[in-house]
Amino acid sequence: MIIQGLKIALESLWANKMRSFLSMLGIVIGVGAVIAIVSVGSGSTESVTSNISELGSNMITISPRIMRGRFGQMSGVSSQDKFTVELANYMEEFCPSVSRVISTKQISGLFIYDDVNVNANLVGTEPYFREINNYQIGQGRFINDQDNQKRNQVIVLGSELATDLFENDNPVGQKVKVNYQGRIFMFQVVGVMKEKGGSMAGNLDNQAYIPLTIAMDRMTNSNYISSYIAQATSSQKAPQAVKELENFMVKFLDDEDQEQFRIMSQDELLDTVSSVTNTMSMMLGGIAAISLLVGGIGIMNIMLVSVTERTREIGIRKALGARNKNILFQFLMESLSLSSLGGIAGIGFGWIAAYFLSQYGNWPFVISGLSVILAFGFALFIGIFFGLYPAMKAAQMNPVDALRYE
Amino acid sequence: MKNRTIRVENLKKNYYLGKMKVEALRGISFEIDSGEFVSIMGPSGSGKSTLMHIIGCLDYPTGGKYYLVGEDVTKLDDNQLAIFRNQKIGFVFQQFNLLPRATNLKNVELPLIYAGITNARKREEIARKALEEVGLGDRIAHRPNEISGGQRQRVAIARALVNHPSIILADEPTGNLDSKTGLDIMKIIQKLYEEGNTIVLVTHEPEIARYARRIIHLKDGLIEQDEVVA
Known part of the structure; x- marks a missing residue:
């Protein structure tokens, strides 16, 4: 039918x-x-x-919030002075879903090579920065532990910055001057990174990377870092890691309203x-x-x-x-x-x-x-x-x- | 009691044309026995089409009784009426009323489909036999628009016969044919009568009506005369 x-x-x-x-x-x-x-x-x-996943694996950034001045109070009384390198170790210890926390110190300076000068950011950091950002080396090497321990004045350039400064010359092995707040620092270029594009930490390609110890002790003479980058044990654990970090920071800073710090994760971006x-x-x-x-x-x-x-x-x-x-x-x-x-x-x-x-x-x-x-x-x-x-x-x-x- | 195929008692049918009430049938009674050949005659407007529709189970009367092979048709619902049309009645229309896109064979198969014969080969065989009986064994794959009017009416007759109905209801079967072809068709109907079929023929032509053994004359919704033809 x-x-x-x-x-x-x-x-x-x-x-x-x-x-x-x-x-x-x-x-x-x-x-x-x-x-x-x-x-x-x-x-x-x-x-x-x-x-987004390529930006870095399960990355979470923790940075201080700049506080507003209210009722005649000074602005800038922020938690910045509580963000120490040691705190990163405590985070690793107290947050089980977090596998690794590294510190970064971001400053900006004037780069000088030959007759070229370029204003750009310097990121003082640890070797693991490369892995956590899934950042590939183009030439030479990245910052290593020895650089940090021995305070070697070495620098690794992002691809864009390298071209801006050196054009067609090979940067590796060259010396570059950086004018930071009127003082001149000499760096030896040990590596150039591959092109990466955007990341949670901004455009990585127009920055340069130096040992954290140089940025902290020699250049800024400060004990406080700019931001932490934490890595969750897995992408499934990322939301849990964010929670743990939040709890930790709330307790550590006694800051229930989370006014002094900010946590950003890849998940939020994905959402x-x-x-x-x-x-x-x-x-x-x-x-x-x-x-x-x-x-x-x-x-x-x-x-x-x-x-x-x-x-x-x-x-x-x-x-x-x-x-x-x-x-x-x-x-x-x-x-x-x-x-x-x-x-x-x-x-x-x-x-x-x-x-x-x-x-x-x-x-x-x-x-x-x-x-x-x-x-x-x-x-x-x-x-x-x-x-x-x-x-x-x-x-x-x-x-x-x-x-x-x- | 004799075997009455059709028994009509005081049949009435009113319908409305706009707001005007038309009394098409005003109380008609007659009986038709099995094996009879009856013509229903009358001028247009006499009610003969209305009567044919009711006898053909296509329409309900407004009043009165209609028994078809003993069954009170006025008490049947739409569904049961459809079954009655399928099983008890074979229609032959003036307009032939074949499906133009279907082959002659498919046209004759239609009543078998609605009778619930799902075996396609069996259906085909019955339909082919019916077409052979009306002399169209060599036209089964043609479509109605590929054959003559007389042949179309023969296809329609084959279709009417295919379910072995209790009555064959022919409504002006020669109306759309020239007189010679009309004669051929009447010969076939005559033959069907001689084979024992009950035939009700509706016409306004006296020469055609005279093929029957009995003529019921209608006028203004009433029976004017019920004559037996010698």
Whole structure:
């Protein structure tokens, strides 16, 4: 009965090829849009997420907040003077989900080489800075433990800064002067990093890296660092690590409102990204749903025309013994065939569109099975929903009137 | 009691054209026995089409009783009426009323489909036999628009016979045919009568009506005369 019905339905759709095609188009576009949008959404999210992960593995930064002056109180009475190198060790000790904490001291100075001078940031740090940032060496080496212990005046340049200063010369082995607050420091270039781009710590490429001890003891003569970079034991543990660090800092600084420090993690960044992509997906999904709805109305319209046109056929069938449910089934089968053919074409169309978009946007080509099933299921639902009224109209026709219809 | 195929008692049918009430049938009673050949005659507006629709189980009467092979048709619902049309009645229409896109074979198969015969090969065989009986064994794969009017009406007759109905209801079967082809069709109907089928023929042409053994004349919704033809 179902195969028979399907055959009859397809035959009558075939008899009106152009009309059937046009009424299918709405469903084709709707289903195609759903599939393409979901694919683009998950593909671009995947690429952004992997970009964020490349920024560093499970990185959390803890930095002091500069306090506002209120009621005539001096501004700048901040917790900055509590951020010591030793504190990093305590964090490691008291936060089980944190595997490593390193300190950085950020200052800025004027770099001088030959007749070129460039203003840039200097980051005094520890060797692990490289690993935690997933930062690759281009040439030479990074700061090592010996540099820190022996207070070697060595410097590693970010790729951009290296080109700015040296242009085509090889920087490794050269000497560079840094003017920091009127004093001149001489550094030997021991390495140049690969290009990295953005990171949670800003653009790494236009900075230079020196041993923490040089920045603290020789240059600033200060006991307090600029910020800590902590690493969670795993990405799953990152939220837990953030909590532990928060608790630790709240207790340590006696700062319930977290006014004196700020913790930022990659997760927060990922959350922001995923909330943005979710909003986008929902918006585009809404458009796709509207397109499906319009497609459904198109099908209903065509089915109503078809029912009116075939009034006589309905009359003949009824005279020969077709029951109301036979007629209902026949027309429902037709709208269902329309929408499911449209759905299949839409899947193909969406697939191709998603492929070309992924090539164009340079993200991975992903088709989720769920989106295919969902879009196709929705198309079938629309076929039934919008086919039901015309089919009922056909089924309830009075046979005498239907037979008389010219 | 004799085996009455059709028994109609005080049948009435009113309908409305806009706000105007039309009394199409105003109380009609007659009986038709199994194996009879009856013509229903009358001018247009006499109520013969309305009567045919009710006898054909296509419509309900407003009042009165209609028994078809002993069953009170006025008490049946839409669904049961459809089954009755399928099983008890074979229609032959003036307009042939074939499905233009289906082949002759498929057209004849239709009543079998609605009778619930799901075996396609069996359906085909029955339909082919019916077409052979009306002399169209070589036209089964043609479509109605590829054959002549007389052949179309023969396809319709094959379709009417295919479920072995209790009555064959022919509504102006020669109305759309030239007189020679019309004669051919009447010969087939005559033959069906001789084979023992019950035939009700609705017409306004006296020459056609005279093929029957009995003529019921209708006028203004009432029986004017119920004559037996010699």
